[in-house]
Amino acid sequence: MRSIATVLLASATSALAQDFSHDGNYGAPYPDTVYPGFESSNPVVIAGSKSFQTSPPKYPSPWGSGSGDWAAAYQQARAFVSQLTLEEKVNLTTGTGWELDRCVGQTGSIPRLAFEALCLQDSPVGVRDTDFNSVFPAGVNVAATWDRGLAYARGQAMGEEHHGKGVDVQLGPVAGPLGRTPEGGRNWEGFSPDPILTGVMFAESIKGIQLGGGVMASAKHYIGYEQEHFRQNAEAELYGFNVTEPVVSNMDDETMHELYLWPFADGVRAGAASVMCSYNQINGSNACQNSYTLNYLLKGELGFQGDSATYDSGDSFFGANLTVAVLNGTVPAWRLDDMAIRIMAGFYLVERNTTRNPINFSSWTLDTYGYEHYYSGTGWTQINEHVDVRADHGSLIRSIGARSTVLLKNVNNALPLTGKEKLTAVFGNDAGPNIDGPNGCSDRGCDNGTLGMAWGSGSANFPYLVTPDTAIQNTVLAAGGAYESNLDNGALTTMGALARRANVSIVFANADSGETYIEVGGNLGDRNNLTFWQGAEAAIDIVAGNCTNTVLVVHSTGPVLLEKYANHANITAILWAGIPGQESGNSIADVLYGRVNPGAKLPFTIGRNRTDYGTDILYTPNGLVPQVNFQEGVFIDYRAFDRHNETPTYEFGFGLSYSSFSYSNLRVTKMNVSDYAPFTGHSSAAPTYGNFSMSPAAHTFPANFTRVPLYQYPWLNSTNLTKASSDPHYALPGFIPAGSQNGSAQPIPKAGGAPGGNPMLYDVLYRVQATVTNTGSVVGEEVSQLYVSRGGPYDPVKELRGFERLSIQPNGTATFTVDITRRDLSSWSTVEQDWFVRNSTKTVFVGSSSRSLPLQAVLV
Template sequence: MRSDTVMPDGTIVDAVSSNIDDQTLHELYLWPFADAVKAGTTSIMCSYNRLNGTYACEDERMLTQVLRNELGFRGYVVSDWFATHSTSKVANAGLDMEQPGELPPGVKTSHGGGGYFGPSLEAAVEVGNVTMERVDEMARRLMTPYYLLQQDDPDYPTVDPSMPYLLAISNDGWESGLLGGRPEGGIPGRDVRANHKELIRKWGASAAVLLKNDDGILPLSDKTACGGEPMLYIGVFGNAVFDVTEGVVAPPNTPQEGQEDGIITIGGGAGGGRNPYIISPLEAIKSQMNKVDGTVQYITSNKVLANNDLRSIYPKPDVCLVFLKSWAAETYDRPSLELSWNSTVVVNNVVKFCGWKKTVVITNSAGINTMPWAENSNVTAILAAHYTGQEAGNSIVDVLWGKTEPSGRLPYTIPKTVEDYGSPIVNLTGTDGGLERNSSKWQADFTEGQLIDYRHFDAHNTEPLYEFGFGLGYTTFKVEGDLEVVKLGGNTTNDLPDAAAPIEPGGNTDLWTEMLRVTGRVSNTGQRAGSTVIQLYVSSPLAGRNGIPVQALRGFKKIQLEAGQSGSIEMVLRRRDISHWDVMAQQWRIPSGEFKLALGLSARDLSANKTTRVLG
């Protein structure tokens, strides 16, 4: 229940409450917001849910004390659609703008133009529940970014005139009542693509994460079949390899498991988008094999593959490419971490059919998946392509045939089993089998604190299948020698940031003071040019105690090297990178004792280490 909901019997159920302790809130969940404010973002959205029992758009502590006073945010706060639940309360808490837009038929509140702001805000001012000073403040916050971004300039682009049509049609179809009075058929969207398709193809390929590549089966461009003959017979399997059959845009009513047929290019809901076209992997593979007069045989029905009916394939392919997928979208959780549509049965059947070390699996998914088949020795390579956009097929083929090196690294941990994650599931099933109607039970307690993902695996000494930060390329790298650590601020004796320092966007400016410079040496030990992502982890003197992570990622850089070449990598740690949030003092504090700094290729491959003291 992401927002308040009226049940069929009239019961109003409040949104789920995310209950997070103050240290976890600051050291984990506010961290990227501080980065965004520091970078100059001009607007921030408050969400649907409650935070520690208070609706996010009514949370004065978060919107004013933390966001304004602590992080120094100077832009405006806007609500998500239908995320406002009051007028005076949200206005006085720090909401500057209710999400604008036309009200759908039958909806009378929670949008601009007739919602909790507009006339309702005027009435609140008239009776003294909201001051004119607060309204003036709202206006300043809204107009400051307007002038900062020069939106008053005559040459500033206007809003794409197709937006009203797209919104109405996407939500309600071509019969939408919101289309009344507008030209029949709508108008084309503004074309700003330029060479975007080349960039999408390039980034989609380079962002892929190569998880396994036994015997260097990839890239396929320089491989031969048995007997040294050219690799001319390609077998392609799975329902994520061919064109979508229900349109290039996933509609809002897409089922929880997603569309059965076709490649997934982008997630659903607010994470979605409209493809002008889609290049499927099957289309791109055919094009690639046409260059060598090769043969492409395929079965795209997972039902057929799960039934182990592969008699349409003859002869047996030189290599078998299996495409699996799972759908992710706004408004609901994924039902399982395993890839969808009988994925494990499909892989096992194809592997058995194709034989010794011939199978490559490509996953088409938004995030974490369990892979029960990953350690099968005949699954020779695994490529996590994720959602690669409209050029999906070309991007994947560029990686498989070696035109582009996969240089993505896992931004999450892949477990051996789903139980390894250990995250509690919030069960909101009522006694009658339906949704729980008691709002007080809609609680998501973040009892894991900061120990999420790799931090959880570190804390419990759990061996992952593929660790956070992991990823292979088409060459190999090594971080060599000792780290060089230089104190940039001399001998620091103050564990707290300078209280007299100004509060600028990003917070107390002293939190961004550079404290340590870390330098390491990296070598390309392989046979071809390539790139890797070097990662810097920090272990605090308090690590492993009172919910403090064993280590925390505090920097990463991509480096490109020729075969046999070495280079240096340098990263800087700021005061906030080596501080913890002191709940009692409500301040960031550097702990006394030794810090361990580690540089390497992933969270579990850290070959260069150094200990240092910061205080004293």
């Protein structure tokens, strides 16, 4: 019973929802739900994170108003949509079918107005499934830079490449998964388990893609998509699991607002033209039909003005089914109009000043000639023009790779190296190539050679991949040194012999992950553990056991356990290099040899033990409908470590430099702003655009029309509307959700009022400044961080609220400045359904990491 409910929601999306069965008192003490691990200390409990909750219906679906920066785009969209027939509106909102056009997703066109189909294409790291494109560092690497400018520049470059290929919508960036569990398969596509760091990088990426690159961004995956296991029941069944529905993320209202929804608010405020829904259920309702998260949260509270995208199912809920639904009155005409307006508004917001390129590639083959409609085998033509869109993006990729490399350990200035060491030895499978080529595994679905890209739909084809073995050898030979490498983790005896001779041994190790539709080494997307892959641990042990100057380089999609290496006397340096993209080897060589002074910081916590994180993947179904209860609330990653008083191996925000820095002179300035006022007001009544005949006979297929097999069309097969529809649910009593057809003026939530939420949330309440001094001998970049304690009894010990990456000369100083907004100090009221600033003592902390904060002040 999804089709009409989905249409009444949006153009289609994904979402999450709350359980209203506890008098709306989310986040308050609830006697039978306890945070795991807190039983022996002060119990913290969360309502609204229990199995088999229900998500409340929220109708009607809000219609776009064109508020904020969307005004001009809405004016153009309304003028365009007013010209359209019923079929043309339906065509604009409908995907043509899987593998039936060149792009991963493609809408119908409007030939009468010379409007070409919209092309939607993965991925968040580059243009997927084509050639002569770049592979950019993953989102987790961008987060590790803590550099807004690099996030924007990467977004712009990716947008330019998508635009050059004829793409209209880049399916990225990613804020879901946020990273609830460190083993999460797709965490690397996003940024960080911290909502502030993710929100900033998410917003800057969207701006870069849209404002700089000229294509629409699709912010994804909305929301609660925190594990790969059981995300789709059919997929899970293929792996032998007995499940009947997708996994359910059960979460309370406070956690939703203060953690998972937070970065999406930043994305909406940044102007995201599109939002993509996720696979999972939220509180018992599928994300792509969840009226609470789509209608109330996304369109209501966050004031989202754009459109939504859903995963192709093969059988469309749109197309002719949508035509039927409008004609039989199930879906009101204003609902369809709003869908079309939102799509075209996003188009005009982003592409109004650019010339669209024709689609010049096929997602389904790299052959020059093939079938235009690949799945149905029709329309033989040239389908790949092999357009090179890379420009000079390789230099940016190399820079981001180096500037996202985190220096975790550096004993007695073991790094940087000079290249003139008498014998440099490099070890490990992860230092070398995949012998089948960098694209030898479909969608990078293997872990062979160095890890430059993880697997799944978030991948792209490499134009080349510079391995660490190649780049380090080039550096050493140019400096006159001697170089040998052993790239076989199974050759332990020869590894040990080479390590005994080496003056410096550099050993590479990785840990991979990806999307569930590909299984790698028994890992169904999510990692089974937090240890190294490829047998790397034995290689590290043998090398470090034989060389007193061993450097460990880690390529991974998230945290790996490093405690024993952090304490190993012969391991003099450790670097985390993440998922760096096509320039991987050059990027790490730049850092190892001091061409780039590392300034990156960890975007997550590296714990001593897997259990220290307090959350984990549900690997085995706990029922036919798997239930994952977010009982930890907002306490994930460093918030959980702080709450449990666990000491990590390396804390969130930690990273060393070849220089050193000190902090002093904290200043807090209180700004003069008015008190917060909940938003009040109503929308206008739902508008409609244009007229059409209500007679089914006026909407059947045109005479002599040649159909592409399996293609989704807006026309009817029959004048009998029941026969024309393939949806068996139209005749069911009570199927139309209450209120869904109500087009009268609707109240706007108190927390809403503009894209991103109530504008007063973004008022600056305090300006915090501190002096940062480079006490070292070389120029360096320091990521200064500001944390806030909101002071509530169930609040985190501290939360990141601002950061800035500063370049400082030796013995020089720089001023670190962060504006603290009302939103930064606010808590979510589950009773008022609005934000409020709690009457509690609030403290700010400034320093170099989440556990090195030498400056603090009470906000007054």
